[in-house]
Amino acid sequence: MNHSADIEILRNDALRKIGRNVVNFQKVEACLKYLIAISDVQGAPQEIVADHEKKKARLRRQPMGSLAKAFFESVYGTESGPSPPLDCSTIWLSTSFRVEVDASTSKERRRTLAALVTERNNLIHKELSGFDHNSVSSCNNLIAILDVQNLRILRELEELRILIDAFKEHIAALRQWADDEGRNPLSHHASNDA
16 A cells, blocks of 8 residues: 555544544533433423423533533532422422432542543644644544543443433333322222212
8 A cells, every 4th residue: 555545544534533532522412411401390380391491502502511510510419409489379390310429429420521521622622733634643643542532432421321311210210100190099089988
């Protein structure tokens, strides 16, 4: 193979891996947005959907660093969202999703996510501007960085997937409980009164 064919292969590999990592960083952001959005849902039934959509719209504009901070404040936080208004004369629904871990685990999770935010920003704002796609060594160096980085991104995606799956199991269990409790409750009470 000649030099131009070698560099073409390396360049394509580097560009493909840049794309892979950027997409995986975006998946991390999407998971954070989802978990933040579902961490506290409350309100009158007729307002919940509209309020939730507004919350999701605000989250869409947040950079990854802000999302990471909000994620720890909400999902790893100790307090749920606002309580029903004191003068509430309607039904008020509320659900919260929290992860309880010891202080060292929380600190490690926060540090890991903060490092990924820094890596993402460095990739987008620094490393790519210095990338020489016509240099074999530059392509090889970037490929090595991207491969190791992608492993860290995939580990974080797995951690977030576990949380999302746990939330979905929680909601399914609530649905099942509501269905079981809601099966003809009036006839159950009426038969006890007879």
